[in-house]
Amino acid sequence: MRVYRSADFLTRVAWLLAGLCAALLSAGAGAAAATAAVTLASTTSTDNSGLYDYLLPKFTADTGIRVRVIAVGTGRALSIGRRGDADLLIVHDRESELEFVADGHGVARVPFMYNDYVLVGPRADPGGLRAAGDVVHAMRLIARGRRPFISRGDDSGTHKKELQLWRAAGLAPGAADAWYREAGAGMGAVLNLANELVAYTLTDRSTWVSFNNRAALALLVENQPPLHNPYSAILVNPQKHPAVNHRAARRLVEWLTSRRGLDWIDNYRVRGVRLFHPLRGG
Amino acid sequence: MTDFSDALQTALHLLVNLDAGLVEIIALSLRVSLTAVAAAALVGLPLGALLAVSRFPTRRFWINLLNTFMGLPPVVVGLMVYLMLSRAGPLGPLGLLYTPVAMIIAQTLLIFPIIAALSCGVVQGLFDEYHEQLRSLGSRTLATARTLLWEGRFGLVTAILAGFGRGNAEVGAVLIVGGNINHSTRVMTTTIALETSKGNLALALALGLILILVSLLVASAAQWLHTATMHRGRA
Known part of the structure; x- marks a missing residue:
């Protein structure tokens, strides 16, 4: 008797589960299928600075197309694009962008806005970077003084820029240098680290300005040609990855590079600072 | 200590105002983790029970495997599910990557070994106790498993809660397969990671407190159910 009753109950529980x-599950599948949204794999700086929260609703209002943003480093974004898992990329590393397009994964690479990198570090600036003037010289000062420096170490656009700067300085800091620490993390995590360890680091200006945990840090080196930071939009090649939402992604690129889109970018401010500058007629 | 009081204040503020963004994120967290727990329990409970009461040559090996998989690193499970669901992967045509369904799949894989291994342990204990009795009643393996699942139901609630806790608390897997997309695949843990990366530490901690509160509510509901059924059982 007992066995039967329990079995009945368990069957009911199983059906319930x-x-x-x-x-x-079907609620989730429905929500996913209903949206012919554009999936945008993008560098973190553009997302963390609030640019997309400001910009993309305007695009959706103009066109009815929703955009889903996956914020990752440039290296990761390109790998997502290579697998056809995003329709559009917004990234910032010229060399790997060109390679991505040359390999046939991307079409229509369009540089459409820029900002710049800055060197930040301890407020007291023990390395004397403020007086260095030149950014390549500033990198040498960090290495010469063995000042703690946090590297992104994550194959992101910012990481690649940092390696470029070390190369320009004729240096290649690595595991043997105790002052040089590779975080293998995003820009925000690295700024948290730099703030805690009172260390120097390279960051894009947009993340720096919108970042909220930087009491120990100050902006030390800025406004120099090697620190130029252009962002490109790259459409994932629909011939190579037939499942991508190419048409809607193309409309987003057209909108971003239109006068209207560029004006919106130009008008974006965080704490009164303009974070992204449009590249017009490029 | 101002960090903690700031966080507490922010948490209260968010809860009192029933912040719409927060409600959406909590709802998705619960939907993903509860679905994953239900799916994992559906398979894990009977499988664990059968493993406890049946006898076959490789049985020890399977139990060992389940015990090991209780500690699967979420980031590895996330990566495997990502490679399966990616457009370039075998299940790519389903278009499930970066959807809540992908997150449910990843969490189910994480939770299933926990529920199966713990229920195997619970049923094993009962089996050792009632073994002779059941055999004298002529109960076959399947019937024995069912009977002991019923007898062990209160211990199994703990197994299910452990599974839920695992799903609700992990960030590595859902971040990779969900992508932390706003209004689509953003859950509590990925939001906490995101706010930390923006340097909004007080807000991140506030969300953490709310996540713990949600877990407390789920555990309390299970406790209440437990007590209610116990009373009914006695009546």
Whole structure:
């Protein structure tokens, strides 16, 4: 008797669980299928600075197309694009962008806005970077003084720029240098680290300005040609990856590079600072 | 200590105002983790029970495997599910990557070994106790598993809660397969990671407190159910 009753109950529980799964799963599938949204794999700086929260609703209002943003480093964004898992990329490393397009994964690479990198570090600036003037010289001062420096170490656009600067300085800091620490993390995590360890680091200006945990840090070196930071939009090649939402992604690029889109970018401010400058007629 | 009081204040503020963004994120967190738990329990409970009461040559090996998989690193499971669901992967045509369904799949894989291994342990204990009795009643393996699942139901609630806790608390897997997309795949843990990376530490901690509160509510609901059924059982 007992065995039977328990079995009945368990069967009912099993049906209940199965029903729950089906209901919750179908709700999710419905939401996913209903949207012919553009999936945008983008560098973190543009997302963390709030640019997309400001810009993309305007695009959606103009066109009815929703945009889903996956914020990752440039290296990761390109790898997502290589697998066809995004429709559009917004990234910032010229060399790997060109390679991505040359390999046939991307079409229509369009540089459409820029900002710049800055060197930040301890407020007291023990390395004397403020007086260095030149950014390449500033990198030498960090290495010469063995000042703590946090590297992104994550194959992002900012990481690649940092390696470029070391190369320009004729240096290649690595595991043997105790002052040089590779975080393998995003810009925000690295700024948290630099703030805690009172260390120097390279960051894009947009993340720096919108970052909220930087009491120990100050902006030390800025406004120099090697620190130029252009962002490009790259459409993932629909011939290579037929499942991408190419048409809607193309409309987003057209909108971003239109006068209207560029004006919106130009008008974006965080704490009164303009974070991104449009590249017009490029 | 101002960080903690700031966080507490922010948490209260968010809760009192029933912040719409927060409600959306909590709802998705619960939907993903509860679905994953239900799916994992559906398979894990009977499988764990059968493993406890049946006898076959490789049984020890499977139990060992389940115990090991209780500690699967979420980031590895996330990566495997990512490679399966990616457009370039075998299940790519389903278009599930970066959807809540992908997150449910990843969490189910994480939770299933926990529920199966713990229920195997619970049922094993009961089996050792009632073994002779059941055999004298002529109960077959399947019937024995069902009977003991029923007898062990209160211990199994703990197994299910452990599974839920694992799903609700992990960030590595859902970040990779969900992408932390606003209004689409953003859950509590990925939001906390995001706010930390923006340097909004007080807000991140506030969200953490709310996440713990949500877990407390789920555990309390299970406790209440437990007590309610116990009373009914006695009546």
